Amino acid sequence: MNEKLTKSIKKSTRQMIDLLPIFIGIVFLIGLINKLIPTTAYTLIFTKNPFFDSIIGASLGSLLVGSPVISYILGGEFAGQGINLVAVTAFMIAWVTVGVIQFPAESTTLGKKFAFERNILSFAFSIISAIIIVSVVGVI
Amino acid sequence: MNKKVNTWNFLVAVIIIYAITGILRPEAIMPSIEFSFNLIIKIVPVFAIIFALMVGFEYFVSEEKIKKYLGASSGKKRWIIAIGAGILSSGPIYAWYPMLGALKKKGVGFGLIAAFIYSRAIKIPLLPIMAYFFGIKYTIVLTVVLIIMSIVQGMIFEKIKF
Numbered sequence: 559m560n561e562k563l564t565k566s567i568k569k570s571t572r573q574m575i576d577l578l579p580i581f582i583g584i585v586f587l588i589g590l591i592n593k594l595i596p597t598t599a600y601t602l603i604f605t606k607n608p609f610f611d612s613i614i615g616a617s618l619g620s621l622l623v624g625s626p627v628i629s630y631i632l633g634g635e636f637a638g639q640g641i642n643l644v645a646v647t648a649f650m651i652a653w654v655t656v657g658v659i660q661f662p663a664e665s666t667t668l669g670k671k672f673a674f675e676r677n678i679l680s681f682a683f684s685i686i687s688a689i690i691i692v693s694v695v696g697v698i
Numbered sequence: 699m700n701k702k703v704n705t706w707n708f709l710v711a712v713i714i715i716y717a718i719t720g721i722l723r724p725e726a727i728m729p730s731i732e733f734s735f736n737l738i739i740k741i742v743p744v745f746a747i748i749f750a751l752m753v754g755f756e757y758f759v760s761e762e763k764i765k766k767y768l769g770a771s772s773g774k775k776r777w778i779i780a781i782g783a784g785i786l787s788s789g790p791i792y793a794w795y796p797m798l799g800a801l802k803k804k805g806v807g808f809g810l811i812a813a814f815i816y817s818r819a820i821k822i823p824l825l826p827i828m829a830y831f832f833g834i835k836y837t838i839v840l841t842v843v844l845i846i847m848s849i850v851q852g853m854i855f856e857k858i859k860f
Contacts, residue, residue: 562757563753563757565756566753566756566757567753569756569800570749570752570753570756570796570800571749573752573796573799573800574745574749574752574796576705576796577705577795577796578705579705579706579708579709580705580708580709580792581792581793582709582712582738583708583709583711583712584792585734585737585738585741586712586716586730586731586734587712587715588733588734588737589730589731589732589733589734589737590712590715590716590719590726590730590734592730592733593726593729593730593733594719594723594726594730623790626819626821626824627824627827630824630827630828630831630832631831633831633832634831634832637831637832647840651819651844654791654818654819654821655815655816655818655819657791657792660790660791660792660795662705662708663792663795664791664792664795666705666795667795667796667798667799667802668795668798668799668802668808668811672808672811672812672855675855675858676812676815676851676855679812679851679854680815680816680851683816683847683850683851686847687840687843687844687847690843691836691839691840691843694839694843695835695836695839698835698839
């Protein structure tokens with residue numbers, strides 16, 4: 559094996575191993591949240607006020623972790639129970655773009671300042687994007 | 699050294715949370731651990747792919763190539779590469795952080811990294827499921843808006859000095 563390849567493997571292995579405790583922590587935290595809070599409980603925190611619900615939707619999406627499919631299913635349930643579509647959309651976008659639980663891994667690899675600002679901006683963008691999407695869908 | 703201590707601190711905090719939960723809700727511990735192990739089994743193949751990408755990237759991609767294809771002078775092409783990669787990337791975002799960290803070290807800007815992360819909200823294989831719940835019109839508008847917002851967010855981060 560040539561020296562450059564050995565060096566590349568060693569460097570990549572080290573980067574992966576350095577983050578291993580955080581990955582394990584994140585996975586076990588996801589496991590605990592999934593088992594402690596039933597999905598039906600999430601509907602109860604919405605107020606049916608579109609403004610507050612958008613913030614609640616984005617906040618809930620920021621805190622929860624999992625496959626985006628779960629966010630579509632939950633979003634579908636929320637919409638079925640009369641939750642405003644802007645709130646539901648903000649929830650689904652924040653689910654993928656904002657990561658509170660993943661924050662330690664993001665700040666370790668990309669820096670605290672970037673991780674903090676990216677998550678704050680993505681939170682705001684989830685609501686702004688949701689307003690644009692629902693407005694455009696309503697018009698066309 | 700500090701960085702290593704910090705990475706262990708998070709795991710220790712999670713263990714403490716488990717210990718507290720074990721006292722308050724002991725019945726939740728075993729299902730949580732089981733769920734977490736199943737999640738690890740699902741994530742391992744993604745990690746293997748990302749590890750192979752990292753080695754390949756380290757081996758084949760030089761800083762000159764990064765400047766050529768992802769530098770500020772490469773124009774619109776760099777946004778297409780970052781957003782295309784974000785849309786096509788699979789698995790959880792935390793599995794991608796080591797790769798993004800390696801890209802940063804090679805000189806990729808925060809703007810492109812932010813655009814990559816934001817565009818991950820678009821999942822092509824999952825779009826039919828979204829269309830089933832919310833309709834085709836909604837799904838198309840959401841996809842277009844998210845692509846535009848990925849670029850907007852990327853451009854904002856290109857202006858921020860770190």
